[in-house]
Amino acid sequence: MSEIKIDEDLWDEDTEGVITAWLFDDGDSVSAGDVVAEVMVEKIQHEVEAPAGGTLSIKVAAEEAVNKGDVIGELS
Amino acid sequence: MTNENRKKRKLTIAKAMSEALAQEMRRDKNVFVMGEDVGALGGVFGTTQGLLDEFGKNRVRDTPISETAFIGAAVGAATMGMRPVVELMFVDFFGVCMDAIYNLAAKNAYFSGGHQPAPMVLMTSVGGGYSDAGQHSQCLYGTFAHLPGMKVVIPSNAYDAKGLMVSAIRDNNPVIFMFHKNLQGMGWLGTVKGSIVDVPEDSYTVPLGKAEIVREGEDVTLVGLGATVHQALDAAGELEKDGVSAEVIDLRSLVPLDRETVLNSVKKTGRLVVVDDDYQSYGVSGEIIATVVEQGVDFIKAAPKRVAYPDVPVPFSRPMEQHCLPNASKIRAAAQACF
Numbered sequence: 495m496s497e498i499k500i501d502e503d504l505w506d507e508d509t510e511g512v513i514t515a516w517l518f519d520d521g522d523s524v525s526a527g528d529v530v531a532e533v534m535v536e537k538i539q540h541e542v543e544a545p546a547g548g549t550l551s552i553k554v555a556a557e558e559a560v561n562k563g564d565v566i567g568e569l570s
Numbered sequence: 571m572t573n574e575n576r577k578k579r580k581l582t583i584a585k586a587m588s589e590a591l592a593q594e595m596r597r598d599k600n601v602f603v604m605g606e607d608v609g610a611l612g613g614v615f616g617t618t619q620g621l622l623d624e625f626g627k628n629r630v631r632d633t634p635i636s637e638t639a640f641i642g643a644a645v646g647a648a649t650m651g652m653r654p655v656v657e658l659m660f661v662d663f664f665g666v667c668m669d670a671i672y673n674l675a676a677k678n679a680y681f682s683g684g685h686q687p688a689p690m691v692l693m694t695s696v697g698g699g700y701s702d703a704g705q706h707s708q709c710l711y712g713t714f715a716h717l718p719g720m721k722v723v724i725p726s727n728a729y730d731a732k733g734l735m736v737s738a739i740r741d742n743n744p745v746i747f748m749f750h751k752n753l754q755g756m757g758w759l760g761t762v763k764g765s766i767v768d769v770p771e772d773s774y775t776v777p778l779g780k781a782e783i784v785r786e787g788e789d790v791t792l793v794g795l796g797a798t799v800h801q802a803l804d805a806a807g808e809l810e811k812d813g814v815s816a817e818v819i820d821l822r823s824l825v826p827l828d829r830e831t832v833l834n835s836v837k838k839t840g841r842l843v844v845v846d847d848d849y850q851s852y853g854v855s856g857e858i859i860a861t862v863v864e865q866g867v868d869f870i871k872a873a874p875k876r877v878a879y880p881d882v883p884v885p886f887s888r889p890m891e892q893h894c895l896p897n898a899s900k901i902r903a904a905a906q907a908c909f
Binding site: 512514515516517518519522523525528532534537539556557 | 577578579580581582584614616619755756757758761763766
């Protein structure tokens, strides 16, 4: 199992962001490198990629606030 | 149009527009992009993501805040054979560049006997609902659709956004490509989940001028465009609980307007509610109702209704703006009043 984690350097500021969209549904199969979610910080969109392939389990829903280092989903 | 076994992949409208632009720029060297913050930022509404890196500064041109100049330049480039895609960041700013759009681009094919058309796309954001007040929240569908010589389209989801953009770029007429801020998939503008859908990676077209029945029903026809399609779908879900079967039509294109799809639907249901987040008077809602009733009224079971934006400037205050905007409960009430 792999965690989908928000990289510490995904954005520069020390502010929280919000998941604006999950681009796959819970239970979808994704490949390593797929952009699975988008996170917005200060009106700028950042992409979150799947670190590995697998079946997606969403842990933090769209429109929820997130911080750098947060685990937002899992791949099994 | 693509193989059935391909992997599902959802995109926001912003990404779908960017992908359509990239694919058309690869296909045709005459396609280029101009506008404010379309370069490194990738567009304030995410419409030009990744383009600067792939195509460079000559084909992805960041402009100053100078709509009169750069939209005028796009019209000139288009009449000389290029296929510019220019972004008017907010449709509200059309005033300073309307001469280039309407007196030049829209009329040149006619004036030149078809020898010198202006094949350009003007993409522009529309809609409010996020407290950006009266100069950043208008739709102005009717303003543009009223004027002959231009096509006018608005997608309600990412699949249509990509296919309509490809069609718009390949069309020899100027096309006003309106995209609704609430549907763009950019968090600060409100995100309507129904707009983020599965989109094939391969290029494809969605024809300009063809409406889509997005939900079939028997008792009442709800007609919307852009964001109001999603409100109409929500209302249709509620109406089902009331025992009313609502058909929902997504216009997708205002010019050309697919009158036939609307007419056939109302001939079936006998009832019509038009939903429009543009100003009510002299606009889309009146045109749709006229389209139906001028064919006769014998098949109409109730007076057609409209849920549109009142004829007032868009308020900054959130409660006041929300009071003015169409929503699912207003649509549901309008539909119920047809029985």
